[in-house]
Amino acid sequence: MVSMAELDWVTYQKTVSKGKAIIFLPIGALEQHGPHMSMNPDVLIPTAISEAVARRLNNAMVAPPIAYGYKSQQQSGGGNHMSGTTSLDGETLMYTVRDIIKELARHGSRKIVMMNGHYENSMFIVEGIDLAIRELRWDGITDMNVMILSYWDFVEDPTIELLYPDGFTGWDLEHGGVLETSLMLHLYPHLVDINKIVDHPPAKFPPYDMFPVNPELTPPSGTLSSAKNASKEKGEILMKVCVEGISLSVKNVFEVDYLKSVTKKNSLTIPIYVPPKNQRKEVEL
Ligand code: ZN
Numbered sequence: 001m002v003s004m005a006e007l008d009w010v011t012y013q014k015t016v017s018k019g020k021a022i023i024f025l026p027i028g029a030l031e032q033h034g035p036h037m038s039m040n041p042d043v044l045i046p047t048a049i050s051e052a053v054a055r056r057l058n059n060a061m062v063a064p065p066i067a068y069g070y071k072s073q074q075q076s077g078g079g080n081h082m083s084g085t086t087s088l089d090g091e092t093l094m095y096t097v098r099d100i101i102k103e104l105a106r107h108g109s110r111k112i113v114m115m116n117g118h119y120e121n122s123m124f125i126v127e128g129i130d131l132a133i134r135e136l137r138w139d140g141i142t143d144m145n146v147m148i149l150s151y152w153d154f155v156e157d158p159t160i161e162l163l164y165p166d167g168f169t170g171w172d173l174e175h176g177g178v179l180e181t182s183l184m185l186h187l188y189p190h191l192v193d194i195n196k197i198v199d200h201p202p203a204k205f206p207p208y209d210m211f212p213v214n215p216e217l218t219p220p221s222g223t224l225s226s227a228k229n230a231s232k233e234k235g236e237i238l239m240k241v242c243v244e245g246i247s248l249s250v251k252n253v254f255e256v257d258y259l260k261s262v263t264k265k266n267s268l269t270i271p272i273y274v275p276p277k278n279q280r281k282e283v284e285l
């Protein structure tokens with residue numbers, strides 16, 4: 001694995017100038033995650049996953065993460081009224097994403113993976129990607145390919161059943177819960193104090209949001225479900241599942257002849273991936 005920021009520019013230029021290197025950009029948030037954990041799991045977890053995935057690829061590097069994210073929402077992150085949570089306006093994030101992609105493209109990169117660690121970022125990253133690809137086209141660059149993913153989407157049902165034997169309340173209520181706390185216990189144990197975990201039932205919200213938010217709907221701890229059942233072992237399993245699933249997807253997209261199929265043919269070609277057997281079919285439109 002190569003850290004982009006730690007390279008000298010001459011070596012960096014040689015690596016990226018032909019557009020073949022895959023660059024990972026982790027995107028997180030500075031957000032309270034309960035009294036038992038530091039405020040940066042949304043940055044540290046996708047960065048660690050990016051590094052582990054990059055190590056499994058032939059030609060990949062990890063760019064410094066975006067350490068701030070879009071405003072915490074009450075039903076997925078406790079809310080932006082919480083102390084410590086330090087957020088960007090949507091357009092700041094969107095333009096940051098756009099600017100970084102355009103700069104990487106200027107250096108020669110054509111394969112970028114946006115590794116999201118904070119749910120609320122998703123659509124602002126999408127918009128930043130879309131603006132970048134559109135503006136690059138105006139500059140005559142038509143072969144930029146950007147992948148976006150959120151790591152928890154790679155945790156599938158069998159793992160969920162194994163890790164949540166008492167039932168799973170959904171990723172939105174996992175803020176500061178078993179998923180993030182277990183991963184942090186595995187990756188950065190010194191940033192978690194399990195003695196400070198507040199055990200409470202999952203947060204209950206109405207099927208709508210109100211602005212300004214009613215702070216009383218957020219559990220006083222700031223977590224949306226209890227991290228009581230978190231463990232280092234669960235973190236290790238989660239890390240393994242995410243790294244394997246993401247590596248397979250990135251390889252499918254960027255190391256198979258996917259790019260040839262979309263750039264060389266004039267017809268639109270959609271590659272379809274069948275993950276279990278890693279087979280690939282194509283549909284001509
Ligand atoms: Zn989080």
Ligand code: MN
Nearest residue numbers: 042077118119
């Ligand atoms: Mn978050």
